[in-house]
């Protein structure tokens with residue numbers, strides 16, 4: 620059997636056409652019609668005033684922190700259970716990441732622990748300057764509570780929706796709750812531009828500033844005039860052409876990922892001790908990756924890793940859940956507010972192949988391997 624990937628690019632029918640169009644018109648770079656159309660698709664989908672397409676989700680986070688005025692020594696609260704790219708941009712700003720653990724329902728930032736972190740940091744004279752909350756694996760975080768606590772202390776929220784395009788919470792798109800939301804179109808995400816990202820916001824001033832500094836902060840003058848530091852972070856008209864085609868099939872991609880989740884669940888749920896994360900009544904997950912937990916009361920420690928190795932032997936890629944950032948050597952010096960939830964998830968969980976281009980037959984093969992192991 621050929622290699623089964625965790626989550627590989629899945630092109631639709633129109634991507635090449637939009638890219639070819641850019642070649643035909645020699646609008647290969649820089650910005651252009653594909654960029655404009657892609658941004659319109661994004662802002663429509665999320666029902667936000669502005670979407671600015673950028674070279675990556677990381678670039679979007681970096682600019683989000685900059686436009687919020689994050690500077691050297693500022694404390695920024697960040698979900699601990701996430702990919703390191705959620706927090707690296709805090710370091711780019713010479714600010715200080717402080718990590719907050721997750722709750723058990725959504726695996727995202729625990730609102731109560733978040734408030735504890737805020738009040739404790741305030742006591743130390745280090746009121747957090749921003750909060751980065753993540754919708755991990757596409758599962759919406761408890762945004763009502765998070766936003767109301769953040770408002771109480773007047774701290775802006777940046778929503779890392781890199782994995783959650785197409786997910787909603789109370790019928791509102793993930794990425795549209797915070798002061799700023801960010802998206803990623805990296806190769807393994809639910810849709811891809813081969814590499815890219817976007818910053819979304821309802822605040823037109825924020826978007827205007829991001830458009831300005833993401834394109835080298837050129838002031839209107841015949842010569843190059845700069846009043847502030849610029850970045851070369853814009854998405855090219857070629858990549859945006861891929862994104863345009865991908866946006867046309869996003870609904871299908873979400874549907875397929877959800878079907879794959881349902882198939883895994885139907886077959887593996889029968890086994891005592893294999894658990895899945897469920898949506899709450901008011902949330903809809905794009906099910907970017909299907910994850911399973913091997914409950915410690917039923918399985919020996921390390922079962923997740925043994926299953927991963929078994930799958931690897933059969934040319935099937937699976938992956939541990941994100942290693943919490945408070946456990947990462949690069950952040951060893953950083954303060955964290957923990958409750959054991961993400962440590963436990965990392966110790967017992969596994970991400971299964973979930974790409975929307977996987978057939979039922981291939982998913983069933985993965986299921987059969989797991990069943991054979993637990994027997």
Ligand SMILES: *Cc1c(COP(=O)(O)O)cnc(C)c1O
Nearest residue numbers: 675676677702704705781803805
């Ligand atoms: C992928 C990802 C990012 C970074 O996006 P890039 O486009 O790869 O820079 C940030 N946060 C999370 C949660 C991600 O999964």
